Amino acid sequence: MSMPLRQSARIGAYLLRQRLARRERFPLLVELEPLFACNLKCAGCGKIAQPHTVLRQRMPVEQAIAAIEECGAPMVSIAGGEPLMHPQIDVLVRELLRRKKYVFLCTNALLVGRKIDKFEPSPRFAWVVHIDGLRERHDQSVCKEGVFDQAVAAVRELRRRGFRVNTNTTFFNTDTPQTVIDVLNYLNDDLRVDQMQISPAYAYEKAPDQEHFLGVAETRELFAKAFAGGNRRRWRLNHTPLFLDFLEGKADFACTAWGIPSYSLLGWQRPCYLMADGYAATYRELIETTDWSAYGRGRDPRCANCMAHCGYEPSAVLATLGSLRESLRAIRGS
Numbered sequence: 001m002s003m004p005l006r007q008s009a010r011i012g013a014y015l016l017r018q019r020l021a022r023r024e025r026f027p028l029l030v031e032l033e034p035l036f037a038c039n040l041k042c043a044g045c046g047k048i049a050q051p052h053t054v055l056r057q058r059m060p061v062e063q064a065i066a067a068i069e070e071c072g073a074p075m076v077s078i079a080g081g082e083p084l085m086h087p088q089i090d091v092l093v094r095e096l097l098r099r100k101k102y103v104f105l106c107t108n109a110l111l112v113g114r115k116i117d118k119f120e121p122s123p124r125f126a127w128v129v130h131i132d133g134l135r136e137r138h139d140q141s142v143c144k145e146g147v148f149d150q151a152v153a154a155v156r157e158l159r160r161r162g163f164r165v166n167t168n169t170t171f172f173n174t175d176t177p178q179t180v181i182d183v184l185n186y187l188n189d190d191l192r193v194d195q196m197q198i199s200p201a202y203a204y205e206k207a208p209d210q211e212h213f214l215g216v217a218e219t220r221e222l223f224a225k226a227f228a229g230g231n232r233r234r235w236r237l238n239h240t241p242l243f244l245d246f247l248e249g250k251a252d253f254a255c256t257a258w259g260i261p262s263y264s265l266l267g268w269q270r271p272c273y274l275m276a277d278g279y280a281a282t283y284r285e286l287i288e289t290t291d292w293s294a295y296g297r298g299r300d301p302r303c304a305n306c307m308a309h310c311g312y313e314p315s316a317v318l319a320t321l322g323s324l325r326e327s328l329r330a331i332r333g334s
Helices: 005-020 061-071 088-098 112-118 137-140 147-160 177-191 216-234 242-249 283-288 309-321 324-332
Strands: 030-032 075-079 102-107 123-130 164-171 195-200 263-264 267-272 275-282
Touching: 030 061, 061 263, 061 275, 061 283, 075 088, 088 112, 088 275, 112 147, 123 147, 137 147, 147 275, 164 177, 177 195, 177 216, 195 216, 216 242, 242 267, 242 309, 267 283, 275 283
Parallel strands: 030 075, 030 263, 075 102, 102 123, 123 164, 164 195
Antiparallel strands: 263 267, 267 275
C-alpha cells in the first residue's frame, strides 16, 4: 500500500506480528461509522435509508474506542454518514491518535469550515475528502450543485493549515477512461493532495440509484484504459500495485473482508460495510461466527460484481507481504 515510510514500517511490523502469531484472520483497518446521518443524499449511497430513530443516534466516544482496542487494528477510517456531524468527532480523533492509531477522517467537506479549528495536524492523521469527479460529475453524484467547489475550497484550506489531505473517488458506469484520467490528474497535479483512493461503485442494495453500478468486465476495461501510458505510476494512489493490477484484471484474489471490518451503531457488520447479513457484538464474535467462505465473487450472487477495496485490498496486501518481488514493487510504487 502506498503510504508514508513511518506508516509503512508500523503496518509492516503489525503484519509480521500477525504472521508470527499464526493468526489467520485479523483487521488491517476498521471502517468506523459513529453515525449514519448525513447532510447529503448521494444517489449511490443508502446509509441514510436507516430508520429515523437510528439516524438520530451518535455513538459514544467510549464505545468507539473500546471496539477499536478490542480488535487491535492499527488504522481507523471514520466514515458514516457524515462524521463531522458527530458532536464529539474531534474528541474521538484525539483519543485514537493518543492510542497511536492512524486515523482517516472521511468527509464530504461541507462542514470543514465550521470544524477545522477543533483539529490539529499530525503525521498519523489525514482528512479524506470525497470527490467523485470534476464539477459537473461530482455535483451530479452527490445530487446537489456547488458541493464540488466547496470540497475543493476545503482541500485548499486544509493543506494551507498543514494537514495531510487524501481523497476518495468512486467510479460508475457513466464514467469513461478520460473522466477517470481528468479527475485524477486534477487531484494529483492541481490540488496536489497527498494520496488518492479509488473504487469501482458496488451495487449497494439500499442506494437510490441502482442503474449505474459497474460490472467486473466494465471495471477492468475502465481502469486498464485509464492506467495505460504509465498514469498509475505517476498518480499518488493509496493502493498496492497488486490491487491496481486487480482493478485492471491482471490479478485476481479471494475476498478477505475480515481485513477491513465495519463497526457501526448496530455492531460489527457481516461480512462488510457494503452488505448487512446481521451484526456481531464483538470483533471476535464476527471472526468466529461468520462463514467467510460464503462470500466473494463466485460464492455469493450479491458479490458477483464487487471489486471493492474492503474485500480485495487486504487480499492484495497479504499477497504483497508474501512475496519479496511484490514487496519491492510496492516500495517502488510501480
